[in-house]
Amino acid sequence: MSNDKTLFEKVWDDHVVVAETPDTPAILYVDLHIIHEVTTPQAFSLLREKRFPVRRPDLILATMDHSTPTTPVTTFKDLDVVAEGAANQIRQMEVNCKEFGIELLGFGSIERGIVHIIGPELGATQPGKTIVCGDSHTSTHGAFGALAFGIGTTEVGHVLATQCLLQRKSRTLVIDVEGNLSKGVTAKDLILGIIGKIGVDGGIGHVIEYRGDAISALSMDSRMTVCNMSIEAGARAGMIAPDDTTFEFLNGRPRSPRGADWDTSVARWRELRTDDGAKYDKSASISASDLGPMVTFGTNPGMVVGINDAVPDRPSDPSFRKALDYMQIEAGKPMTHNDVDVVFVGSCANSRLSDLQEAANIVKGRKVADGVRMLVVPGSQQIKKDAESLGLDKIFVAAGAEWREAGCSMCIGMNGDIVATGKLAVSTSNRNFEGRQGVGARTVLASPMTAAASAITGKVADPRPFLRDE
Amino acid sequence: MESIGKITSRTVVMPTNDIDTDQIIPARFLTTTSRDGLGQFVFNDLRRDSNGDDIADFVLNQPQAAGCAVLVGGKNFGCGSSREHAPWALLDYGFRAVISTEIADIFKNNSLKNGLIPVVVDAEIHQRLIANPGIEVTIDIETRTLTLEDGSAVEFPIDSFARFCLLHGIDQLGFIQQQLAAIESFEEQRSWTP
Numbered sequence: 068m069s070n071d072k073t074l075f076e077k078v079w080d081d082h083v084v085v086a087e088t089p090d091t092p093a094i095l096y097v098d099l100h101i102i103h104e105v106t107t108p109q110a111f112s113l114l115r116e117k118r119f120p121v122r123r124p125d126l127i128l129a130t131m132d133h134s135t136p137t138t139p140v141t142t143f144k145d146l147d148v149v150a151e152g153a154a155n156q157i158r159q160m161e162v163n164c165k166e167f168g169i170e171l172l173g174f175g176s177i178e179r180g181i182v183h184i185i186g187p188e189l190g191a192t193q194p195g196k197t198i199v200c201g202d203s204h205t206s207t208h209g210a211f212g213a214l215a216f217g218i219g220t221t222e223v224g225h226v227l228a229t230q231c232l233l234q235r236k237s238r239t240l241v242i243d244v245e246g247n248l249s250k251g252v253t254a255k256d257l258i259l260g261i262i263g264k265i266g267v268d269g270g271i272g273h274v275i276e277y278r279g280d281a282i283s284a285l286s287m288d289s290r291m292t293v294c295n296m297s298i299e300a301g302a303r304a305g306m307i308a309p310d311d312t313t314f315e316f317l318n319g320r321p322r323s324p325r326g327a328d329w330d331t332s333v334a335r336w337r338e339l340r341t342d343d344g345a346k347y348d349k350s351a352s353i354s355a356s357d358l359g360p361m362v363t364f365g366t367n368p369g370m371v372v373g374i375n376d377a378v379p380d381r382p383s384d385p386s387f388r389k390a391l392d393y394m395q396i397e398a399g400k401p402m403t404h405n406d407v408d409v410v411f412v413g414s415c416a417n418s419r420l421s422d423l424q425e426a427a428n429i430v431k432g433r434k435v436a437d438g439v440r441m442l443v444v445p446g447s448q449q450i451k452k453d454a455e456s457l458g459l460d461k462i463f464v465a466a467g468a469e470w471r472e473a474g475c476s477m478c479i480g481m482n483g484d485i486v487a488t489g490k491l492a493v494s495t496s497n498r499n500f501e502g503r504q505g506v507g508a509r510t511v512l513a514s515p516m517t518a519a520a521s522a523i524t525g526k527v528a529d530p531r532p533f534l535r536d537e
Numbered sequence: 538m539e540s541i542g543k544i545t546s547r548t549v550v551m552p553t554n555d556i557d558t559d560q561i562i563p564a565r566f567l568t569t570t571s572r573d574g575l576g577q578f579v580f581n582d583l584r585r586d587s588n589g590d591d592i593a594d595f596v597l598n599q600p601q602a603a604g605c606a607v608l609v610g611g612k613n614f615g616c617g618s619s620r621e622h623a624p625w626a627l628l629d630y631g632f633r634a635v636i637s638t639e640i641a642d643i644f645k646n647n648s649l650k651n652g653l654i655p656v657v658v659d660a661e662i663h664q665r666l667i668a669n670p671g672i673e674v675t676i677d678i679e680t681r682t683l684t685l686e687d688g689s690a691v692e693f694p695i696d697s698f699a700r701f702c703l704l705h706g707i708d709q710l711g712f713i714q715q716q717l718a719a720i721e722s723f724e725e726q727r728s729w730t731p
């Protein structure tokens with residue numbers, strides 16, 4: 068037996084408190100627990116009931132994002148814009164954090180934002196950490212070479228009380244991505260292409276490692292977009308080995324190691340790569356060079372097609388037909404035939420500064436088409452501020468788009484930012500499930516560039532003719 | 538948690554693939570701070586029209602669905618969001634088990650922790666269940682078997698620890714807490730600190 072290990076195995080082994088046996092799962096230590104208002108109230112109730120304290124409040128990053136308004140909140144009265152349940156949940160989060168001694172990045176904090184945006188932004192997300200959150204897109208943090216995955220509320224309670232989780236070790240799937248992404252083609256198109264290829268259940272039971280030239284060439288923002296959607300392929304987590312791009316991103320962030328600590332950390336992080344002789348359970352590959360802009364046409368992220376390609380048909384597959392009916396999409400024609408009602412640029416998949424820049428670059432000096440509503444929601448208050456200092460807000464507003472406070476917003480529609488029944492939304496978020504953005508809403512997932520081009524033309528549009536040289 | 542050994546019930550069949558947790562319980566019903574009472578919202582947008590009226594041909598609205606505790610779904614059941622509200626809602630509605638050829642990881646974990654039994658079967662058994670909605674099945678956790686109406690039985694995989702906890706009504710948090718000494722020594726001895 069060789070001692071060679073995959074990246075996943077290295078991080079896993081480093082966190083085993085009690086080893087797995089055939090009869091019992093491993094007890095795995097958690098380095099960073101991110102919490103938000105929607106999937107934690109029942110966990111705090113349990114702690115209260117049993118009189119358990121929170122074991123390591125210092126390893127928790129707490130914020131509010133899912134059901135928060137994207138209009139400014141300075142007093143609780145401002146919460147009237149969201150449904151009563153949502154407002155109650157937000158208040159409860161404040162109460163819970165206070166009672167259990169957890170620092171909350173709440174309203175008024177520049178550090179508030181979507182859970183998966185602020186972890187990396189603050190430098191709390193680091194290579195080699197185990198990171199969990201009661202949210203499936205926790206896979207995002209794997210872009211740094213962390214082992215990061217979503218958990219349920221019962222497990223949130225376990226981590227609050229013990230800083231540990233019961234886990235069975237996942238299998239591994241490696242995805243090699245060679246070649247280069249062409250101009251106008253982004254990490255979002257790449258991950259949609261990957262999900263289209265391996266299917267929405269292709270990763271079940273597995274942790275994916277993405278590697279290859281095309282991955283190494285990606286910025287951290289783009290790597291996060293790729294890892295974000297690992298869960299949409301059914302995978303437990305997605306990981307990318309850390310490299311100089313990773314270290315450069317983290318250097319100097321508020322919660323990154325400093326001084327001598329930084330140097331020892333980087334030395335340790337450099338070891339976090341799959342050994343040459345290590346074996347994966349499964350493998351797949353895709354060429355980045357062959358990809359164009361991708362859009363979804365159905366009701367899961369695997370129902371995806373090139374922007375200018377005809378939507379396929381599977382007449383004998385009832386699930387497929389049902390999806391096309393719901394979407395009111397005709398097979399045999401490209402998606403560019405469809406009129407757009409709403410464009411949403413935001414969510415933990417694509418609401419980082421570079422995403423907003425890419426969209427603004429297309430929108431600049433142009434107008435959002437008549438009858439189209441465009442909503443731009445930065446991933447964090449810090450990103451909002453940075454974008455404003457670059458004047459991006461003015462570009463969006465001048466084009467006729469709405470510029471909002473940070474939050475999940477129309478990705479999940481819990482805060483009242485919804486797509487009306489029957490309306491078609493081109494969205495940079497990560498889920499096009501039936502009703503995800505509102506009852507009867509029809510979601511087309513796309514990159515920020517494709518979303519911006521669609522806002523301008525009023526149809527699902529190829530962004531490449533709208534690109535400008537920087 | 539109560540111990541669970543055996544479930545016998547007729548089935549309800551929803552053959553669609555990729556039934557995600559947003560369909561099981563739409564996000565706008567997640568603003569609760571309790572885990573009770575979510576059954577009324579289960580499959581809400583498939584069950585009711587925009588006026589809140591029942592859609593007659595949706596399977597759960599048909600008289601023969603009443604009292605069924607076993608749901609047969611298409612492949613990749615429970616994909617998407619990690620919301621534990623999905624198993625909470627299914628249980629509160631009266632379901633005790635979900636059968637499919639493939640059940641998404643987080644949903645499966647969440648279900649086992651709450652006593653909703655995820656049963657993965659092969660394509661052939663799945664086809665039989667889909668073709669014969671309403672048949673009575675028995676799910677035996679002790680023997681890990683699913684028995685169909687005609688008496689034929691198949692084994693299904695279930696994590697041995699989860700099975701043990703279900704059979705004995707064991708609280709998994711208590712199990713971790715028994716290892717407190719190991720957790721403390723892990724924290725003291727690790728070569729770096731988060």
Ligand code: SF4
Pocket residue numbers: 132133181182183202204414415416474475478479496497
């Ligand atoms: S932006 Fe959307 S996918 Fe991301 S954490 Fe929020 S609700 Fe979940």
